[in-house]
Amino acid sequence: MNDNSALNIGVCGVGTVGLAVIDILSGGSEMLSERSARSVRVTHVGARREHPGHQYGDALVCRDVMDVARDPSVDVLVELIGGTTVAYDLIKLAISQGKHVVTANKALIAEHGNELVRLAEAAGVQLRFEASVAGGIPIIKVLRESMAANRVSEIAGIINGTGNFILTEMSTKGRAFEDVLAEAQALGYAEADPTFDIDGTDAAHKLVILSSLAFGIPLSIDAPIKQGINEVTPEDLEYASALGYRVKHLGIARLQEAGIEMRVHPTLIPQSKQLASVDGVLNAVMISGDAVGELVLVGPGAGGAATASSVCADIMDIARNESGSGPALGLPAAQLSAQPFIPSGDIVSEWYVRLTAADRPGVMSDITHIFATHDISIESLMQKPPAAGAGEVPIVLLTHEASEAALGAAMSEIIGLEEVQADYALLRVEGFGN
Amino acid sequence: MNDNSALNIGVCGVGTVGLAVIDILSGGSEMLSERSARSVRVTHVGARREHPGHQYGDALVCRDVMDVARDPSVDVLVELIGGTTVAYDLIKLAISQGKHVVTANKALIAEHGNELVRLAEAAGVQLRFEASVAGGIPIIKVLRESMAANRVSEIAGIINGTGNFILTEMSTKGRAFEDVLAEAQALGYAEADPTFDIDGTDAAHKLVILSSLAFGIPLSIDAPIKQGINEVTPEDLEYASALGYRVKHLGIARLQEAGIEMRVHPTLIPQSKQLASVDGVLNAVMISGDAVGELVLVGPGAGGAATASSVCADIMDIARNESGSGPALGLPAAQLSAQPFIPSGDIVSEWYVRLTAADRPGVMSDITHIFATHDISIESLMQKPPAAGAGEVPIVLLTHEASEAALGAAMSEIIGLEEVQADYALLRVEGFGN
Numbered sequence: 001m002n003d004n005s006a007l008n009i010g011v012c013g014v015g016t017v018g019l020a021v022i023d024i025l026s027g028g029s030e031m032l033s034e035r036s037a038r039s040v041r042v043t044h045v046g047a048r049r050e051h052p053g054h055q056y057g058d059a060l061v062c063r064d065v066m067d068v069a070r071d072p073s074v075d076v077l078v079e080l081i082g083g084t085t086v087a088y089d090l091i092k093l094a095i096s097q098g099k100h101v102v103t104a105n106k107a108l109i110a111e112h113g114n115e116l117v118r119l120a121e122a123a124g125v126q127l128r129f130e131a132s133v134a135g136g137i138p139i140i141k142v143l144r145e146s147m148a149a150n151r152v153s154e155i156a157g158i159i160n161g162t163g164n165f166i167l168t169e170m171s172t173k174g175r176a177f178e179d180v181l182a183e184a185q186a187l188g189y190a191e192a193d194p195t196f197d198i199d200g201t202d203a204a205h206k207l208v209i210l211s212s213l214a215f216g217i218p219l220s221i222d223a224p225i226k227q228g229i230n231e232v233t234p235e236d237l238e239y240a241s242a243l244g245y246r247v248k249h250l251g252i253a254r255l256q257e258a259g260i261e262m263r264v265h266p267t268l269i270p271q272s273k274q275l276a277s278v279d280g281v282l283n284a285v286m287i288s289g290d291a292v293g294e295l296v297l298v299g300p301g302a303g304g305a306a307t308a309s310s311v312c313a314d315i316m317d318i319a320r321n322e323s324g325s326g327p328a329l330g331l332p333a334a335q336l337s338a339q340p341f342i343p344s345g346d347i348v349s350e351w352y353v354r355l356t357a358a359d360r361p362g363v364m365s366d367i368t369h370i371f372a373t374h375d376i377s378i379e380s381l382m383q384k385p386p387a388a389g390a391g392e393v394p395i396v397l398l399t400h401e402a403s404e405a406a407l408g409a410a411m412s413e414i415i416g417l418e419e420v421q422a423d424y425a426l427l428r429v430e431g432f433g434n
Numbered sequence: 435m436n437d438n439s440a441l442n443i444g445v446c447g448v449g450t451v452g453l454a455v456i457d458i459l460s461g462g463s464e465m466l467s468e469r470s471a472r473s474v475r476v477t478h479v480g481a482r483r484e485h486p487g488h489q490y491g492d493a494l495v496c497r498d499v500m501d502v503a504r505d506p507s508v509d510v511l512v513e514l515i516g517g518t519t520v521a522y523d524l525i526k527l528a529i530s531q532g533k534h535v536v537t538a539n540k541a542l543i544a545e546h547g548n549e550l551v552r553l554a555e556a557a558g559v560q561l562r563f564e565a566s567v568a569g570g571i572p573i574i575k576v577l578r579e580s581m582a583a584n585r586v587s588e589i590a591g592i593i594n595g596t597g598n599f600i601l602t603e604m605s606t607k608g609r610a611f612e613d614v615l616a617e618a619q620a621l622g623y624a625e626a627d628p629t630f631d632i633d634g635t636d637a638a639h640k641l642v643i644l645s646s647l648a649f650g651i652p653l654s655i656d657a658p659i660k661q662g663i664n665e666v667t668p669e670d671l672e673y674a675s676a677l678g679y680r681v682k683h684l685g686i687a688r689l690q691e692a693g694i695e696m697r698v699h700p701t702l703i704p705q706s707k708q709l710a711s712v713d714g715v716l717n718a719v720m721i722s723g724d725a726v727g728e729l730v731l732v733g734p735g736a737g738g739a740a741t742a743s744s745v746c747a748d749i750m751d752i753a754r755n756e757s758g759s760g761p762a763l764g765l766p767a768a769q770l771s772a773q774p775f776i777p778s779g780d781i782v783s784e785w786y787v788r789l790t791a792a793d794r795p796g797v798m799s800d801i802t803h804i805f806a807t808h809d810i811s812i813e814s815l816m817q818k819p820p821a822a823g824a825g826e827v828p829i830v831l832l833t834h835e836a837s838e839a840a841l842g843a844a845m846s847e848i849i850g851l852e853e854v855q856a857d858y859a860l861l862r863v864e865g866f867g868n
Contacts (some may be wrong), residue, residue, distance in 0.1 A: 035582055035764055037766065147746070291740065296732040297732075310580070310726075313583060324749075327755035
């Protein structure tokens with residue numbers, strides 16, 4: 001069965017992405033063989049359940065995915081199962097059997113990547129995960145290879161396609177959150193359990209991977225500060241728009257003098273900026289490097305074929321050169337070097353604040369006075385006239401730069417005022433990029 | 435002098451990019467060594483003239499650049515001289531001496547790349563040219579590697595930074611062409627002889643390289659249809675803006691059933707599209723592939739450090755793996771396969787037409803009738819009121835899709851009308867992309 005020049009691929013997991021990978025490798029086999037000067041073929045498929053109607057060409061179907069990792073004829077194991085249990089065991093087994101591994105599994109790389117990269121290095125195999133961040137956008141390769149001569153100071157991006165789709169629909173069409181979420185699930189963008197898309201965990205995993213590549217630090221799953229799109233209300237989207245902003249869920253990682261800040265959160269971006277108009281399931285990542293300046297990459301952040309394009313790019317890189325193009329994280333695992341993370345309270349940005357107060361003289365003066373005592377300047381302030389009969393009015397304001405700690409302290413005092421309700425909304429504002 | 439694990443670099447040409455490459459390699463030597471697990475160092479500099487004040491570290495300076503190609507201790511020759519004479523001889527010599535070559539020279543690759551790639555393949559060395567297209571944007575790597583599993587159907591981009599800078603300044607600030615050109619030269623964006631930036635030749639060279647990578651065809655320097663920014667008048671920029679468009683100089687290559695169309699020309703793009711807001715020296719390239727869909731990359735298209743970032747990425751790739759990551763043009767030279775090019779007259783697009791006619795009843799009817807007889811539909815038409823006392827009025831119209839041949843035939847008839855002046859402006863309109 002082994003042909004020396006052929007590269008035998010075992011695909012484990014036959015969801016949307018797995019099927020698209022099999023399609024590309026089968027349908028394009030002649031093209032791929034020409035481009036890599038060897039035959040690239042799916043010889044094994046690991047599928048725990050039977051899926052009537054699925055076509056796997058003449059690949060051997062294994063009900064136990066571990067059989068794919070054990071079969072000596074498999075050269076590359078493609079892990080598209082997801083999660084951090086079976087996938088973790090499977091990849092460890094494949095590495096121990098001397099196989100290259102390609103995965104789209106951001107949770108697994110963020111959580112266990114340090115160990116897996118070390119194991120792969122020790123075994124002399126490649127561990128590749130282009131598809132784990134930003135779907136079809138080749139952001140891993142660009143950071144690892146194209147930016148290899150740059151000191152990266154900042155990454156910022158829309159790196160959760162589902163979340164961006166939901167926010168876009170809510171803000172451009174005024175649709176309700178639950179309604180859009182259901183559509184995202186029907187379209188195959190969101191998982192059956194969309195918790196990670198909604199609470200920011202998925203974006204945090206991706207930011208952890210990008211930060212390791214950008215700053216040469218170990219994968220640090222607990223580092224990002226995390227706020228999800230579930231904290232954005234329709235009225236905040238409306239106010240943001242009235243103020244000239246769009247709300248996007250961003251991952252931001254910056255190298256500062258005091259350390260690295262890493263955060264994922266809904267963010268107000270001026271409408272004129274490039275990232276503000278990246279809508280739907282599109283993702284976009286901005287990288288800032290000392291030599292190149294700013295690069296922005298935009299492309300589909302979800303969807304089977306787009307993600308499979310990245311998986312297959314990794315496979316083609318292996319086919320073209322099994323000895324690889326450098327360490328998986330840009331530096332050998334042993335040389336990744338931890339840096340301090342800036343605590344949430346110290347991270348400075350501009351802020352959007354929405355609160356509700358009694359429509360009574362003196363309230364505004366009290367609120368602005370409290371901000372002033374915390375050294376927070378107000379950039380603009382908008383008070384809506386109360387609805388007929390209502391005694392409460394929403395107050396929306398934008399501040400100049402302030403730390404989260406300073407803002408938090410001011411807000412505790414403000415909601416301590418008798419005229420102000422305890423509920424308020426707080427979103428960061430960023431004006432970077434083109 | 436030779437240290438087995440070190441990679442010795444000879445940089446030939448010490449203009450803006452050459453100096454920036456030397457700076458990056460010297461200033462970042464520790465970082466680059468960590469990232470490639472070997473020492474990467476500039477050992478030779480080829481500079482035909484003395485440049486007082488230039489710093490080359492402890493590199494050996496050669497007045498005859500051929501000496502750099504001949505020195506057996508040099509592993510990688512970096513050609514940053516430009517042009518197609520000395521650079522051509524130098525690269526051939528370096529390849530024959532078994533050295534890897536990195537160049538930013540688009541004219542040379544477009545004109546002699548087929549031969550040079552074959553020579554490099556035969557010699558078993560790498561020939562790399564990331565910096566030859568779109569400055570700091572890693573478009574060569576993305577096409578060659580990240581899109582390796584895609585059939586590319588279209589590339590379109592702003593790939594001449596100087597031209598885009600000039601058009602941007604003219605259209606946003608109403609500045610005169612000559613004035614902006616002089617500034618572009620002072621800023622180091624434009625060459626002393628800016629002919630190639632202005633007449634579209636530079637963009638055509640870059641499009642030739644991108645098309646070879648995208649479609650697997652040999653480099654075909656004569657294929658692109660070419661129109662430069664010198665054909666855009668300030669009044670066209672104003673009319674375009676009034677109609678909701680921006681004028682950008684684009685390179686476009688598309689795979690059609692009848693063959694490949696390749697063209698560089700000023701183009702009206704709807705203001706809402708992403709490419710329309712890529713201003714100044716920024717470049718942007720959109721690629722459309724069957725698996726990934728649309729990717730857009732935006733970044734600095736000119737400038738020493740940004741271009742040097744791409745040169746150094748090529749060097750780092752070589753440092754990390756001298757056996758390379760596949761063929762220079764995505765396919766081995768022998769497998770590049772020519773395809774027919776669609777002749778200019780057959781290329782279909784929407785059109786912007788500006789002409790001048792006597793302000794007399796019946797003229798508009800005559801003009802629109804001629805378009806109708808050529809089966810060209812008019813999308814919109816704008817007739818400015820004549821200036822006081824003037825008997826002539828400018829007429830601006832946008833057509834639906836028509837071939838250049840059909841439009842040309844209609845225009846000959848139209849300028850044959852007694853009331854219409856012989857002078858007119860014709861620009862293509864494209865509405866693609868995000």
